[in-house]
């Protein structure tokens with residue numbers, strides 16, 4: 001068909017936010033300040049570099065670019081240790097069913113993630129082959145809320161942006177999807193993802209009927 005479905009990774013396909021949190025939290029502790037779960041919300045969907053800047057801002061810390069690079073590398077090393085241990089059990093509920101359904105309907109399926117570790121994660125959870133196109137943090141120069149990642153995915157699927165649906169858990173990701181002129185489905189809380197066209201708490205309440213009706217309303 002001429003429809004494309006773009007999935008964010010962290011927070012949509014898997015819950016890696018808790019691993020990001022553990023790794024950032026270790027850094028914050030080393031630097032001598034408290035980094036809460038609420039603070040971690042600000043990092044969702046945001047690039048590694050931007051995440052560090054937000055974290056340092058919370059701790060009121062300034063640092064040289066060299067120092068920041070070192071901290072980012074240390075954080076990522078720890079994060080990689082967590083994701084090495086991931087298994088397909090960590091795929092969020094109903095995601096495989098929705099992917100299978102969309103494929104059976106002949107739709108195009110893409111990954112649109114800010115993460116530079118996306119391919120490794122997909123391999124660990126055995127979902128690498130489920131995506132026709134993968135656009136991640138290694139392919140883009142502008143992070144969400146810039147639409148680059150999603151526009152690139154649409155282009156590679158050869159589908160017009162207005163015929164694409166994006167599944168996103170982050171505010172910055174919903175903004176990126178809307179800036180790309182796509183239909184944005186939020187995964188999370190309505191109060192948080194206010195700019196989304198529709199919000200579901202997770203994939204368990206999303207039906208094939210709903211997805212099929214998006215372009216007929």
Ligand code: B16
Pocket residue numbers: 008009010011020043044045046047048051076112113114115116117118137170
């Ligand atoms: P990495 P997504 C994003 O992935 C995460 O939500 C965000 O918390 C993280 O900082 C970013 O990836 C970069 O990740 O350090 O692995 O390159 O939600 O866009 O799939």
Ligand code: MG
Pocket residue numbers: 008009010011012044045168169170173
């Ligand atoms: Mg996300």
